[in-house]
Amino acid sequence: MNTRRPVAAALAVAGYVVMLVPILFVVVTAFTAGSTLRFPPEGLSTRWFEEALGYEPFLTALVSSLQLAALATALALLIGVPVAVAIHRGRIPGKGLVEGLFLSPLIVPELVVGLALYQQLMIGFGLDSLTALTLGHTALMIPYAVRVTGASLALADPHVEEAARGLGASPLRTFATVTLPLLRPGIFSAALLSFVTSFNNVPLSLLLQTREFRTLPVTMLDYVQQSYDPMVAAMATLILAGTVVLAVLAERTVGFAKIFGGINR
Template sequence: MRHFANWGILGLTLLFLIGPFVIIIFAGASAGESLTFPPDGLSLKWYAKVFTVESFRASFALSLFLAIFGTLTALLIGVPAAYALSRYKIPGSETIRTIVAAPIIVPGIIVGLALLRYLVVPLNFGITLALFLAHTALVLPYAVRVVSSSLNNLKADMEEAAVLLGCSRMQAFTKIVLPNIRGGVLAAFILGFVTSFNQVPVSLFLSGPGVRTLPIDMLSYMEITYDPSVAALSALLAFMSLAIVFVAERLLGLSRYV
């Protein structure tokens, strides 16, 4: 009896986690003209229509730009910061770690409103620049925390040996440290990319006319049109995110860093 109860609990858990994905996949494959589940027949026409909507293509390009270059910028800042926090005794290091983690801890709505009120409006920043800075700040904690985890697992003896053999600190970092933590850096990039690409609350405050990320564009689209194309696009994005995480887990062992 206990064995069946465990299997039942496991089945309900999987249903709770996977059920919404199944609903979205089949809702996007509906042959009808409105978003319904169960679908009115099956067709792939709405999956094909996703690629013909101009606003989806433009917002996808913007989201991709923000996810890639925002994450790269966060890594350029986060890797040196993680190295300093891991290798040196810095006064107030715990406070610094808390401040760096603030974008994860503080609700996204508050972050978006604060950036809009105290950065975009007073300084008259453009929408794209504001989104870029916001997405960089949002993924910076992942860069610092994941890279710090890799550095903590790397013994400092190797670096010190390189310095004793004549390398400068920069040479020891580029030739010894960086190659040994590249898995953590790549894991941080993937986590940052997925987080940035799927970001909603902050982007909702900072998006503007003609400049919207893909999740915000999908919300705006549903206010006007209630066809299954949004469900189809949601399914495609879910598959993309799952594929990225799956490949990262197989190649990098992503779970070791998070």
């Protein structure tokens, strides 16, 4: 940490404390042997992890969340990757405007997007909850696909693709054999980021889901409103552990610092 800027350093430390301390409280509380959410915990036990893994509504919602996140991530990549290539390698007019259009879902509040999609898709067109949620989550994940994939392209040398075309490769062959391998780290990072973001989404999912299809975060939120036992803390700790494992594997496989370093280019 830069000691030449004490104010900035103090703000950074304060920010880390504000973000991490509540998470540590939740994790510690998940191991309590008591029957209520209390800190410090009343002894140590893994009973609430066993309860969470055996609670049928949580398991059903977990499968639904995984299904939704996988569908939304796949669709976002199918749309976002070609858009990123067109913006960074194509010769289309108004590239900044096009990029801003695809990044705009990050600006609009999710509650506003959710209400608009609820009125148009579920009330207007009568779509089921899974379809509406998939379309909504896809719209929210496209900016991640465009931005992170674009960062990967910004780090890549365009002369490699030009050399392939100069040697007689068609545009499609150049994309498949040169551009796509260059994009692989960015695609992997965008997929992971989109999947985790979709899986943990609450505002949009809260407005578009029904009793027939419920995601895990919203199911946990409903449970907290009805019960005050540590089972939600245990489930949240399991989700946190899974996310950390995915992030560590991705960092060792791809390297987030390298990919996200190209975002500012």
